[in-house]
Amino acid sequence: MTNGQRLKAIYSILRKILIKPSSIFLVLKDETEYESYLLKKYGKTQLPTVDINNFLQNGTAEVNHFTFLDGSSLLTDLALLKSVAASYKKCDYMEIGTWRGESILNVADTGANCTSVNLSPEDIIAMGMNEKYAHLHGCLIPDKNNIKSVYANSLTFDFGTLNQKYDLIFVDGDHSYEAVKSDSAKVYELLKDDNSMIIWHDYGYNPETPRHSVIAAILDGLPDETHQYLYHVSNTICAVFTRRNLKSIVLESPVEPDKVFSVQLKNIPFKH
Numbered sequence: 001m002t003n004g005q006r007l008k009a010i011y012s013i014l015r016k017i018l019i020k021p022s023s024i025f026l027v028l029k030d031e032t033e034y035e036s037y038l039l040k041k042y043g044k045t046q047l048p049t050v051d052i053n054n055f056l057q058n059g060t061a062e063v064n065h066f067t068f069l070d071g072s073s074l075l076t077d078l079a080l081l082k083s084v085a086a087s088y089k090k091c092d093y094m095e096i097g098t099w100r101g102e103s104i105l106n107v108a109d110t111g112a113n114c115t116s117v118n119l120s121p122e123d124i125i126a127m128g129m130n131e132k133y134a135h136l137h138g139c140l141i142p143d144k145n146n147i148k149s150v151y152a153n154s155l156t157f158d159f160g161t162l163n164q165k166y167d168l169i170f171v172d173g174d175h176s177y178e179a180v181k182s183d184s185a186k187v188y189e190l191l192k193d194d195n196s197m198i199i200w201h202d203y204g205y206n207p208e209t210p211r212h213s214v215i216a217a218i219l220d221g222l223p224d225e226t227h228q229y230l231y232h233v234s235n236t237i238c239a240v241f242t243r244r245n246l247k248s249i250v251l252e253s254p255v256e257p258d259k260v261f262s263v264q265l266k267n268i269p270f271k272h
């Protein structure tokens, strides 16, 4: 690294911290520290893993509105989300973090009542992010009467103003420790009843590698009595909160596959 590159890196770190103070934790606390923190506080560094087939209907799901572009969830993440939503009679669904709309559109296709909470394009630009990126938010979402968009920062938003409880909540906004902890604590209060579920994205960097900062944030954000109901879902990078009685294993990487998926692709031209 040249001195010029070093200065550029320092400048960009300082700029990031000024725009978003919580990103200082990216510098101060790396993933290894969160791993030791988890071990010390909770005696574990990952959640027990449950089979995705607990949630898919007959082992199948159809995922649509998928762009295969940057920021997309995994196909299996969306299959999980859609299948869980479909398991409720008329699911009341809320998500934090919508980006182009891939997750909410898949859930909306099940007939669910959907609410998206996402930063507004103006907030995104004010945070120093690219204008085109800001304006592409929600670009896939047509006028759908079962999708309501709320433009807000989940860290400061009063979710009580939504005046609603939910069957399923997807947490997929800011993935920093502080934000996931705050989002988890807030959404837990919005669950409708004992059958309600929370799904978190980015439980792992991939389906075999846990992201310790996110796990620490989920555990720290939720009351201790709920920790027994937290799982990682196999073949996904999602964690779930469910009071269903599920058989789990301690996942050891590298995983020996016990299933393969068949995927059929069809692309449909799209105009924003």
Ligand SMILES: C[S@@+](CC[C@H](N)C(=O)[O-])C[C@H]1O[C@@H](n2cnc3c(N)ncnc32)[C@H](O)[C@@H]1O
Residues within 6 Å of the ligand: 071, 072, 073, 095, 096, 097, 098, 099, 100, 101, 102, 103, 104, 117, 118, 119, 124, 137, 152, 153, 154, 155, 172, 173, 174, 179
């Ligand atoms: C990974 S994307 C969501 C992807 C989407 N759930 C999907 O699967 O298609 C994360 C989104 O969270 C939004 N976001 C980030 N921080 C946020 C915050 N503090 N409050 C609300 N939304 C936030 C970003 O604008 C971005 O669109």
